[in-house]
Amino acid sequence: MIRFEHVSVSYDGGAPTLTDVDLTVPEGELCLLVGPSGVGKSTLLGTVSGLVPHFTGGTLHGRVTVAGRDTRTHKPRELADVVGTVGQDPRAHFVTDTVEDELAYGMESLGLPPETMRRRVEETLDLLGLAGLRDRPIATLSGGQQQRVAIGSVLTTHPKVLVLDEPTSALDPAAAEEVLAVLQRLVHDLGTTVLMAEHRLERVVQYADQVILLPGPGAAPVVGEPAEIMAVSPVHPPVVALGRLAGWSPLPLSVRDARRKAAPLRERLGPLAPDPLPAAAGDQAAVVRGLTVRHGRVPALDDVTLSVRAGETVALMGRNGAGKSTLLRTLVGMHAPSAGSVRLGGVDPKSTPPSKLLRHVGLVPQDPRDLLYADTVAAECEAADGDAGAPPGTCRALVAGLLPDVGDATHPRDLSEGQRLALALAVVLTARPPLILLDEPTRGLDYAAKSRLTEILRGLAADGHAIVLATHDVELAAELAHRVIVIADGEVVADGPTAEVVVSSPAFAPQVAKVLAPLPWLTVPQVREALGGTR
């Protein structure tokens, strides 16, 4: 269905982003594209829809054919009836403003008859569970809903090929499962070919028929069965890491397969207990009592009571739109509580001027770019020192610690997602706030960047910082958090040690916990350490 023949892509005569890609994606397969950040996954996806090079510029050598059409001679709009593309940010995808019109837009462009359009819109509304939202303005939908609308909007033209760039990264585990269930159904029932790039392999790898691994920038891709590729891939989900650790063959890709092989491992681990994270017994860094926050008439948070101690890491979990971001923003004084109180070490965030609040709490927002204004890293650091009243060079020293190989003159926009996050974190840390908040920090990070972030945050917690992170990433929560707080509809529905909260919930349990249940192991490093001790 999709054929790459010796494809190389380079921009502006620089080093090629892709070299010598030569592979075929057969019809009706779900093909997963994996690799670390910055190896050209998005570029490879772009060549299928023709956006590379027709839209983005750059030079493409070789040939890409989709359903027999050569992308060199067909512009993206002439491929619109065979390829459906959804990019990383669904909001950048929408042309119209209501759900129903959005679903119809592609078909209108192709000139399908009105009766066909009506029928397909109804079918798609049902297929994606969007019927209740058909008249809603798109801007009022949650992230998961928007992602489903974006997928639906390309499905209505009945494309033979669906190209998706990180379709589940921004979604909570349940919404991600919904989207994946839809993709499964398309592949199984309609014979659609799906080519998808995704960092969160634990969510998708078991559904893939074929995996394309781009091992490094400019390196030739490796193609094969998922299990084969995962055995050598630098990026892999925890279940694969566990399988590699235990020496299972063939490598299990799903929790189910792993559980069937895990009996001996469970036996070995039975008498052992995971090293507990050192308990935090510091002072109260934040105390929230009976907090209610309203957006207009809608209660976004309802009677929330919680506290965070110094040295403690707390993960906030819950669906898209449950109120996690609102809670974080209330902690930095962006929302006024309509009832209840927030105290940060004796300070009320709403009434404290920003220049003082900076020393009590720091928030890294969902998009770290919001925090960065300057056009070089050095200027950004200087500004941060000035804002925080810190001695000159404080921020630069922090950046050097978090990002050893980034030069002073680099533009923050040229950094990778992970590097940008680290820079924003350094900017926030310059004022040495005892409480650090992170909103969805692992969005768009590959496993390497994620483990670096984990180390950094562990170090900060050990230094006595209290850390609160809102996240959908159950693996991150399992590795980092002392405590997990689950929020639903603006209320706290669970608050307790990570092992207890996470293991009892099917949606929030990390893969290792599912494989080794009922034993209390959460992460691969825990298991590795314990096994190392017994040898």
Added chain:
Amino acid sequence: MSRAGRREDALHAGAWWLWALGLATAASRTTNPLLLGLLVGVAGYVVAVCRTDAPWARSYGAFLKLGLAVIGIRLVFAVVLGSPIPGTHTVLTLPEIPLPHWAQGVRIGGRVTAEGLVFALYDGLKLASLLVCVGAANALANPARLLKSLPGALYEAGVAVVVAMTFAPNLVEDVQRLRAARRLRGRPDRGLRALLQVGLPVLEGALERSVALAAAMDARGYGRTADVPRAVRHTTSALTLGGLLGVCAGTYGLLADVGAGYGLPLLLAGLAAALAGLWLGGRRSVRTRYRPDRWGPREWLVSASGAAVAALTIWANDYAPAALHPPAVPLTTPMLPVWPAASILLGLLPAAVAGHRAARPEAPPAGRALPGSRPAPHDEIPHDEFPHKEAPK
């Protein structure tokens, strides 16, 4: 359940625009502040009853503020630059700046009379009422839906306009987000400097979004054209160009004294040619339309009520010119003429025709879930980023 504006209940966007243009025409034909106030009240009431919760429906407040600003500016000009209206009631005297003789007729400062102020107020009020009428149409009719009624040949230009219009709200949202982020850097989030410093990142973001949108539109088939024979293409260009020339020449003929004879036929011929050109041009576009708005009895009623208000007010200019234009010199208390006022109240008809359907409580239709997956329980939860949705009742 919020008034999400069900598609079946939505009135044709064109009907709302005709109604609003009718009110605007009426507003342009009177300077009586009581009648103008009544018009604004009528428009406001209909908006309050009929509008939905959609983002574009919130623009009404902005138009009201714009109207107030217009009145303010008009008054300031009348005070500073003086007014040609002769008056005897001096309110205050500003120091007059002496100007050289070549600037005769221009005056800065000087005497400010009550008559001049009243005249400026009436004038500003008229302009503000026009703006409020346009704002009402904007709040009641989704601007994007109007596109669906454009001829195919103009579609692409129309999309460009709509995309440009969504640009502004996105920009405002970006500014708000980035100003909030400034707080996190410990900088004040209010004031002009804050606004200026987020300017560059906001523009960068807007540019990036535009490029991403263009890519998405291209990938979804925007701008696909059908193959049309060369002859048809050339005929299209010839008809459109020739038609427009004809329209220009015809209009000139009608307005100038010399060509009254050939003016009208030329204008009509030009119009016909231009329309034919548009129709032929539409053949190049392969687009079809999904559920175009229907023009039914409700649409007739709404647009007729606007037309009636306009026609009756124009007629009132004949039978009661003095009541519609209360003189500023000498100062008189404006009276509310009964019949013109009654005719303006006809503009309330849409509130009865469209209002009760929009306000009808609506049972949330249950989204059918996929087999094997759970139903989506977060369907009704507003996303963190969008705190504007109304509470489920």
